[in-house]
Amino acid sequence: MKNGLKTGMFSAFDSKTRRALAASISCISIVGIGLSLVIPLLALRLEAAGFPAHDNGLHIAVSGLATLVGAPLTPALARVFGVRPLLFAAIALGAVALLGFAFCDDYRIWLAIRAVFGLSLTVIFVVSEYWISAAAPPAQRGMALGLYATVLAVGFAIGPALLSLTGAKGLLPFLVAAGLVAAAAVPVALAGAEGAVKMEGPGWPNLRAIFTAAPLALAAGLLYGAFETGLNGLLPVFGLRAGFPPAWATFQLTLVAFGNVVFPVPIGMIADRTRKSRLLGVLALCGFAGALALPGFAADRTAYGIALFVWGGIVGGLYTVGLAILAEKFQGARLGAANAAYIMMYSLGMIVGPPALGVGLDLASPRGLFDALALMFMAYLALVVVLTGPFRLQPRPR
Known part of the structure; x- marks a missing residue:
């Protein structure tokens, strides 16, 4: 299946471009699976704990505000630290935040954790989308971004299915989500330094x-x-x-x-x-x-x-x-x-x-x-x- 994906979806690109696109698209899509598991999971946990609907809405608003704060800072951070190191740091921060959800029972502290998780996701999305856009040849950039949107959509469809298997109770769903986010570092590492682009x-x-x-x-x-x-x-x-x-x-x-x-x-x-x-x-x-x-x-x-x-x-x-x-x-x-x-x-x-x-x-x-x-x-x-x-x-x- 993996070989078919490589020769089919990415066959229009040279070897270096295939490596970069496979790494960046795989990274963001794995995170997408974890994210689409976490969003309904948090909503269900808050509802089960008896919190009113506006608390659920507040969590969503905190994520949006974290994005508005983090997005304009991300390019400068990528330029200073590099695309791959910044991705590794954001992935680690996201995984730690998910473990924080798992082991903290104070749902109001979850607001702070949600802000941290939102910041990590913002960095991952901004940097990965930059990596895809910069790595793809100009004449095939639309197709590359279409591949990204397709694979990300598949990832978002998998997350809720995983939640139905893990259930919404206990530590397991958070641990699975944290493991998925951490696994996003694997394709970034496999790309190697030569597979990454620079933001100068x-x-x-x-x-x-x-x-x-x-x-x-x-x-x-x-x-x-x-x-x-x-x-x-x-x-x-x-x-x-x-x-x-x-x-x-x-x-x-x-x-x-x-x-x-x-x-x-x-x-x-x-x-x-x-x-x-x-x-x-x-x-x-x-x-x-x-x-x-x-x-x-x-x-x-x-x-x-x-x-x-x-x-x-x-x-x-x-x-x-x-x-x-x-x-x-x-x-x-x-x-x-x-x-x-x-x-x-x-x-x-x-x-x-x-x-x-x-x-x-x-x-x-x-x-x-x-x-x-x-x-x-x-x-x-x-x-x-x-x-x-x-x-x-x-x-x-x-």
């Missing part, structure tokens, strides 16, 4: 310049953070209010996840052959049209399921293409800073998206969830038109 560049990167140079890419990160987090939390609620059985209401998320397994590689390959900013507009247009149409399919569960699978996979391409634009526009330390800004925007979407979508669901239940999503996609489409369309804003002549 003087001084602190100018985040304002990055936002100015790639507004559509960063806005795509914001939109996808709101979409993914809001959908994970509220799509089952839509299903219940639409009359779906509880099992089917949850199964909707599986269909969206399968879409994110199937579609990123084809979308990444298209991104390598077309203008990426226009492709973002096409993806957002599909997101807008799908959000308007999907509630109408709900009466026919088969048609609805197929449409949800396709729609979720296409919208997932926003994240991949946004990363590809950043890798196209920036190099070295500026690419690292751009990846950090991207993660920050995604985290901001995690914070603001679910409340906004929840308001839509309450105002016009059940289709209000999709109406609110349609408004988000429409706002993004307006930004695409303003920045790339025939009436786009032109820079003022000097």
Whole structure:
């Protein structure tokens, strides 16, 4: 299976690039398995301990705040200490934090541990995504990022399945998650120093310049953070209010996840052959049209399921293409800073998206969830038109 993966998925790359991509994608995907096990595990433990729902929400907010703090610091740390040493340190910190969850019964101390765990994850994601973008040849970068999105989606699907095997009680699930995060160091070590890229560049990167140079890419990160987090939390609620059985209401998320397994590689390959900013507009247009149409399919569960699978996979391409634009526009330390800004925007979407979508669901239940999503996609489409369309804003002549 491993040989097939190497010769199949990575056959378009030379030996050094294959090693770098295999290491960076394997690292982030193993962490993804552990993360997707931990998120529902913590929620279940807090609920079982009798904590109110807003405590669960506070934990999520702490993770988002940790990302907003840690992301802009990560490129400077990677430049000073190196990509691989920083990854090793972040992986070790994440594993220790998970052991802290396991052996500490004070759930309020968990907030501090959650902040530490969030910081470690931020570093791992920023550095790994930089490594993937910097290692991939420019002509095949979209495909490489599509592979990353696909394998990460598989990892996120495995975590909840593991939780069903370990159960949510006792030390075992935390120990399994800690072991998985620690195992992410193995592919980084196997890559060797020659397989890693360097993040070079003087001084602190100018985040304002990055936002100015790639507004559509960063806005795509914001939109996808709101979409993914809001959908994970509220799509089952839509299903219940639409009359779906509880099992089917949850199964909707599986269909969206399968879409994110199937579609990123084809979308990444298209991104390598077309203008990426226009492709973002096409993806957002599909997101807008799908959000308007999907509630109408709900009466026919088969048609609805197929449409949800396709729609979720296409919208997932926003994240991949946004990363590809950043890798196209920036190099070295500026690419690292751009990846950090991207993660920050995604985290901001995690914070603001679910409340906004929840308001839509309450105002016009059940289709209000999709109406609110349609408004988000429409706002993004307006930004695409303003920045790339025939009436786009032109820079003022000097």
